[in-house]
Amino acid sequence: MSPSSPESRRTVSPAESPRSRGNDSEWSGCNSCHLRDQGFCSILQQGRKSNPEVEPRETSIRARQHIYRAKDQARHLAIIREGMTFRYVTATDGRRQILSVGMPGDFVATSFVVRDTAHFSVQALTPVRLCLFDKKALQQFIRSDLAALHCFLDLIVSEKESREAQIVDLGRRTSEERIARFLLHMATRSGWSGEGGFSFHFPIRQQHIADMLGLTQVHVSRVISKFRRSGFIQLGSGLLKITDPYALRQAAGGRNV
């Protein structure tokens, strides 16, 4: 149904051999990080004094490399500092379903705060820089710190809401609506205000879109070609330009993106 694109079979998971390709020399700690005061990082920042053992170190991952493989033991918790990842599952017959896309500031997989293994895998979409935390130490911190727990709970609830929005997309929207909504959603996550045109880094292949939205790559191609011909968007060399936001929103089903 949807053959995975031929992506690296080798796994040099940082969760398994974390020092394998770490550019630790470039590591400058949280103090100089622009994500320092955003999302969960701000919580970590606050708890830093009392919990020095949750200090992360950095690792680099090449595009397409696996960060985690389904059913492995997770040894670390990681936050994305730079780049994009995606989380997916594959059925035995090879059908792939992408569950989410990770961007800077996101946990690679929130599940590992509560679980030790998962049914999904995580792969780098672009070159990625990760902040690696000792799993035990961070689990301990989150579980014992009320503010951290509240923040994390909010994170998971938001994720759940996001998954439910996806369910509505998959269950009750046409391929055009799904694709238009996905593009708009990615634009929003990339900092788009929603006003006027917008250009942004879009390293996502049609096969990824297909596997995210329950379609085939061929069909995604057709729809995107149509959007392009209609002048809604321009797409090329990793850059997506929304040229007619209104029309794209119409294609997305009018109301709420």
Place this chain on the structure above:
Amino acid sequence: MSPSSPESRRTVSPAESPRSRGNDSEWSGCNSCHLRDQGFCSILQQGRKSNPEVEPRETSIRARQHIYRAKDQARHLAIIREGMTFRYVTATDGRRQILSVGMPGDFVATSFVVRDTAHFSVQALTPVRLCLFDKKALQQFIRSDLAALHCFLDLIVSEKESREAQIVDLGRRTSEERIARFLLHMATRSGWSGEGGFSFHFPIRQQHIADMLGLTQVHVSRVISKFRRSGFIQLGSGLLKITDPYALRQAAGGRNV
């Protein structure tokens, strides 16, 4: 695409007028409840002495009545004591997507522990008895009690995992697989060990199955008729009987249910 079945438009939400039809006379408290030591109720049980203000009271809801309507202010938190509910969203054009089915021991909607409104609605599938908690009091309790927070977090994470499983169903499985898996899943939730045949209360209409799985009622009817003709199941008068678990699992796609 999927017109809602003509279900009660009237909303006598207990969240809005909680005393409206409470059979408070029958209320016997948690002590006599068989769910007392299960799931989240056990946590409430433990915190009872120190937090007497989280004591629930009971309400009855008739089948098809709305328990919560999208975008309303939620005034209570509720746990299902008896009966079944479902949570859904509708697009402006009437397409309905069911997000989950609630059974005894489940929160009617976990979201309201963290949020005050939601984008979904909740309706009773059967006559339902609810344990109603004062929202503020229960929120306060959960937020301040570490054990409760852990338990609740675990609950949300499980829900998230469940939603992700649904995403895989919707995105990458055929209608037959989806329906077979749904039936097996409901059997499991109803106490089926997975061994041998199983008969259980199944008050779910074909329209609900359709709206859960992103199909039409007509198509659900065809698939179920096929399952019945093949001797996998018997279905009638609110009772589902799995007569050939092996065959049904095959139809569900072989591996894992």
Place this chain on the structure above:
DNA sequence: CGTTGGCTTGATAATCGTCAATTTTAGTGG
């Protein structure tokens, strides 16, 4: 005993998938 909600069934149509060939783009090494 007629009405209503839910289910079944047939005929037909739309959406989306499959297969396959071809072009374009991106990545890599010289």
Place this chain on the structure above:
DNA sequence: CCACTAAAATTGACGATTATCAAGCCAACG
């Protein structure tokens, strides 16, 4: 920086799955 190669995207022809429309049936219920 160019040339070569692999990956990704495009396009057409065809087919399968699932939706739509419509009519009729059945069982529960007032």
